[in-house]
Amino acid sequence: MSAGHGRFVAVVNCMDGRVQESVSRFAKQKFSADYADTITEPGPIRALAEDPSGAESASIRRRLDISVIKHQAVGIVVAGHGDCAGNPRPRETQEIQLKGAVQTLKQWFPDVPVVPVWVRPEDWEVEELG
Template identity: 45%
Template sequence: MRKFVTVINCMDGRVQKPVIGYLSAKFSADFVDMITEPGPNKILAENKDHTIIQSIKRRIKISVDNHKSKHIAIVGHYDCAGNPVDEKIHIQQIREAIKVIQSWDLDVNVIGLWINQDWQVEEVRPSHSGKLFSKN
């Protein structure tokens, strides 16, 4: 059986390859189901646009139910046109977005990723850890 993971990523083409490479390696995945929106970490963190959030949730459920994905990543990135805020705000939004996704009780592992100015992937630590990123 082929292994899938799921990512809620920005539509920005610059972040697709680094995220796919990172998740494929981290979870030994054969495929990465890509759900894209401009600035998805903001959309989920603010939890206001219920139409888009329901669309994201529906697509995640397809990945989880049909492809048996057990891991979901939410991504924020440097120089995001859909969410032009500084890195600290992105990290806060990623952490909030993780909580929103976890509240859906999908029985999956949820992680946050930050794509820095060098287009490298950094895993966002939970807010209680005191550090922004884990070592890759």
């Protein structure tokens, strides 16, 4: 189905430059994808969890539609990270937000697996959450 243009995964991540490469690498490995379509906002998990029908979430959804519908993305990775300027909350709070973000994304795209991750501020590497 996507043979002509490669296999895609979608990433919803913070705009923070420190978390781009490790999350992209993880997402491509996790879903055996060639390319990661990356949608960034400052701390997007807050809006997805706490304001799923608001303007920021709608903007994220428009971009995910392109990835899922046009590129047939085989999965979605959604990330939170430590030392986040856009969403300055402790890890415990962000893990709750990530659960809410996963629920929102699964409602929008029930046929696409969604994987939440935490990016450690110690070394900017990815931990997959359950």
